[in-house]
Amino acid sequence: MNFHPDDGVISRMDKLVEFRDPLGAAAKQYLPRLRSAYLTDSATAAEKLARDNPQFAFVTPDGTCYQGRMVTGGRPDQAGPLGMKRELRALNAEGLQLEHQMNEKQASLEKVAAELRATEQALEGINTKLRDTEREVISAQHRHGNMQTELARLGAELAVCQNELARVRKEAENTRGRAERAKHEHAAAALNRAEAETESARLAEELAGLRSSVQTEQQDLATGRAGLAAINERLAAAEALAARLREERAEMERRETALQQQVMSITDETTSLAKQSEELTQQLDGLRAEKLRLEARQKELEQEWESARTRVTQTEDHLRMGRQELQDLREQKTHAEVERAKNESDREHLRETCLSEVNAQPEDLIATEVAFMSGEELATAETNYREMKQRIENMGAVNMMALEEFNECEERFTFLTRERDDLLKSIADTQQAIAELDQATKEKFEHAFHAINKSFSDAFHAIFGGGMAEMRLTEPDSSGDAGIDIVASPPGKRLQNVLLLSGGEKAMTALALLIAIFRYQPSPFCILDEVDAPLDEANVGRFTKLIGEMSGQTQFIVVTHNRRTMEIAPVLYGVTMQEPGVSKLVSVRWEETRNENPNTKASAASAA
Template identity: 30%
Template sequence: TVAAADAERSSTDELAAAAGAAHLGALTRKSSAEERLRAAIRSESGARERLSAAVNASGRLFALEEELERTQRARDDVAATLSVRDGELAEGEAAFRLADQARRDAEDERRLQREDSAARRAEHETLQRALAGHEEELERLRRARREVRAMIDEASARAHVLESQIERLDTEETPLAGEHADLEARRSTLAAGISDARVREQGLHARLDVLHARREELAESPAASFAKRRGNRPIGILADLVRCPAHLTAALRGALGPFADAVVYTNGSQAIADAQADGAHGVLLAIADEAPSPEPPTGGRSPGSRLLDALSPDPRVADLVASLLHETYLVRTLAEAAGLRGAHSSAQFVTPEGAVAGRAFVRAPAGPDRRLDDLARESGALEREVAATSRLIREAKHDLAEVEHRAEAARAALEETDRQITAAAEELARRRGEVASATREDQLLAEREEAARALAAALRASLSSAPGQPAEPSPLPAVAEPPVHLRVEVESLRREHARLAAGAERAARDIARLGEEDPILLREAVRVAEAERGEAEEVLHAAEAGLGGAAAEAATTTAAARAAQVRHAELHRAWREAALEVDGLREAHEDVDRARSDLERRIADAERVLIDAHGADPAEEVAALGTQDTVRELRQQADVVQRRLGLLGKVNLLATGELGSLQERHDFLVREMEDVKAARRDLLEVIREVDRRMAELFVTAFDDVDREFRALFALLFPGGEGRLELTDPSDPLGSGIEVEARPGRKRVKRLSLLSGGERSLAALAFLFAIFKARPSPFYLMDEVEAALDDVNLHRFLDVVREFTAASQILIVTHQKRTMEMADVLYGVSMGRDGASRVIAQRLVEVAAVASR
């Protein structure tokens, strides 16, 4: 069995593990014995080598002692010779140093003489080169000044030409600007007229839409409106479902009477349901299926042609029309009808105009609806007025296009003139800058020329006062020869003495080492090493024998364990196959159980449906099935029924409630929409009122600022003229502002053509005009007068002095004259600690102290 195989495998695995452990222990013991044997062999070999060396060294000891004695004697002889040669070398070195010092002193003196001579020559040559360079610089500066003067003359001439060109272009621009302003005014007028005409046209179209809606409302009867709201439930209007000749249309509607506008239904349930709906008040609902069959005409002569014979009703309402018109006859006049009515009391007669005469009644023909005629006449008048307004708009658009084209041409001409004036002004400014720069450059060149002339004169004076060439230096003494042969001999003796001393020391060390070795002790050490090697070999043989036994036992237990593993694997494979077969049988049994449960559930559901939904007995229904009612046939029938149910769609049982809630939501949204529209109209009216008020305030403020600007400009520019203009007077809130400034004795009006000071003064005039038009109790200005000259600064201070009467002014300035007119001065300084300090001083107090 599997359990026995598991027990057998566990037992064999334990035996194999024990045998493996024993085999591993035997291998470890063998390794230790081999290591001990190798150590014993190395110890024995070392002892034998030392013994052999000691036996051989006994003969070398006497030779080393003789060699040591010879080396010591040679060392003493070399030391004596070295002492004598050292004295001779010291005397030769002293004589060489004295001679060499004398030679170096003579060379230093000659070098100083050559350096002094070279310095004088270099100074002379430097002065000559500097003089030549300054003369070249003088010539270059003279050429540069001539070129600068020529450039100044050329730039000045070009500046005069540009000034004349600017004057000419400004003269040409004035009529163009006037023409452009006139065209812009006409364009604004035409645009305003077109806008008004469009507003009037939109109002006329709105009135037309209202009239058309009213006509449609009058033309459509209540019955037609009701039928349209009910969708596809009714068939239609009865008169519309009958075809007849055109000349009998009035006769048909008169004969049908109130049924002419009746809404026809196919069955009575729908008609009764819709009669209770909203909007059904006063509407006649006819039921086609419930119309009585017409009675056959009675015997006797017919009073005339029947109206029914001339009609072609829709098949769905044929019976209804026949029941209503089966005894209706056509006559030419009511007089003819009156003659026939007495003989045929059950018949009714109708004329082509729609007059009807019957038993106990006469109905006059329906006349035309005068309200529709009035609406038609009013619509025609409005359409003619719309056409006239459209024609007026087209003509105004044509005139506007022509005016815009001319204005565009004038604007292009103005822009071209402005471009030429701007280009000429920029070139003029550039030329003036070139003249100023060239003038400054000419001054700098003149200063540099004068400085170069003075330096050249100083260099000539230095060259004339320079000393002559020095005398030739004295000859040098002979070069001293060093005692080289003594140096070489002394160095050789020193090296020989050192070599002999080292040899004597080495021989003494060898003699001492050889005397330390004892042959008797070395032989004892060899004997001990041999005994230790023998013991190690015996231990190794015992370990090898134990290793063989352990290996054999391990192989036996390993084979038994492998056989047990094979048997265990076969048993497990058989067990797994049996388990898989059992699982398959269990799954098949579970599938059968699930299928049986599903069939039982479906049978129970079908029985419940038969009992609850159809009230039938399941046993009887099953017994009633025939041989042709197979499962396939029944499944096909069920599929067909299922598809039909799908086509019908889901039944919404809450539709009535949802309709009511949606209707309430619709009514709420309609009311909200009306509120939003009303709020939008109110907001648009508020916006128009705000825009109108803002435009009025802006125009008032603009006029005030323009008036003050004209006065201040005339004050700051005596003889000049300045004004403000709107670029689009028809739209003040969206318009830009143009500043025209013409200083005295100038014809230019654009700020870009003014100088920097003039532009600053014009900007100050505009700023002060705003201040005077809308005063403030406090003003702050930061170096606004920095670009003004003395004359314009005086005018600026006069204007500021006027403002000080009603306002407080704080000015940041570096101008002394501005400070002189102030009441209080504030100075800001920084100390050594980096902190700012403010110093204040009232000039009234200073004046009082000065007067005292």
């Protein structure tokens, strides 16, 4: 992985660390951590890179090593590793104790805050209940005033009904008196009948008058009885209403008494709630003071915690320095072991070289030597030895199969050369065929384009009764192929693109192009679906004329609703619905009806 200087990386460690001879570069093979360690310019960059790349180690200029979340190294200190460990354990224990105390204080603070919130909620509920009770008292007082007004109104109606009842009773007594007098007079008239027989002629008229008066009185008596009955009914209704009003009044008085008692109880409860509210306010003030004290204590504990964390950080730094010293000692030990292993390996290599080249032990050679070479003589002998050995090694071993391998390679080369020549010839033939096909295609396209363009111009002129139209090749695109644009100029209009024409003109232009294509390459069948819909009568006539001219070599199937188009068809198929929901197919062949009435064709087209 490559790091840039913008990330704060100076270089990889194996490029910065060099070893003196005789170790040299061979020592780096025994220290693989150098290839995964980088030197950074600051501790911040090293910490960030170590967090993002935990598989690598990042070293700062002061010797601090960051790898993942582990930090080692740093400047040495006076404290030893064991002392730093003991101090670190003590600081950890102190930190845990402080954290435990802080958690307890935090829990007590949260408990007090919860009690405070519960008290505030209870106080809010009591205030709400008090407001609801006051609203109920005001509503009850309002209802009591309404009841008092209704009771006064009913009392006035009762007095009116009692006066009416006294008047009706008085009228009934008068009617009864008149009836009694009439009866006495009738009895006296009956007793004096004998005496009045003499005067019967004279009193006949009086008798008739008395009879009429009696009937009148009887009618009055019946009317009075009826009125008395109605008055009795009204009196009973008034008495019932008065009884009901008395009951309602008693009920209202009971409800008023109950409401007064409820108001008194609410007043007492309000007083007690006010006292409780004052007590809760005092408790709230005390809790707030306690909260402030606890917050101050919490700040003190946080400051103590920060100081403890600072001490722990310092202890960790001391411990990291001790670990770095230990790591340096281990590296020195490893370096010594590597050097010893290298010396042993060199000695064994020299022993094996002596045995393989001289076939003697180094001790025997040393014993046989009278005088040892030194200085320039030894260097010259060593150089001559290396040159001779290099020349022998360059010559290599003798290959007995070289001739056979040469023959096989020569045959393989001949075969591949022949295959290459065949492929080049095939490629040239294919390119020539492609060029010939492109030329033939271009010639056929140009021939078809000019033929269809001429037929298109003629058909357009025939359909529109004038004007001109043509196809034009556009500029080739990136693939080298050109497009086709259609420009048309109906009679009385300037030359323009076919997309700018009206719907009917587009349909006529498309029909002219279709006819031109069919003239160049006829087709046995052609289906036209309501192409005459946007055409007027004159253009329909020209359309049917062209269809008739081309029907000799192409069979047209035309879907249409135009009568003039139907009239040119030799066979007509129509779909009709004689009954709702039931479709029926009707077909007519004009060849079979040529001998019939000449108007049959037009009528059938009209029906279809």
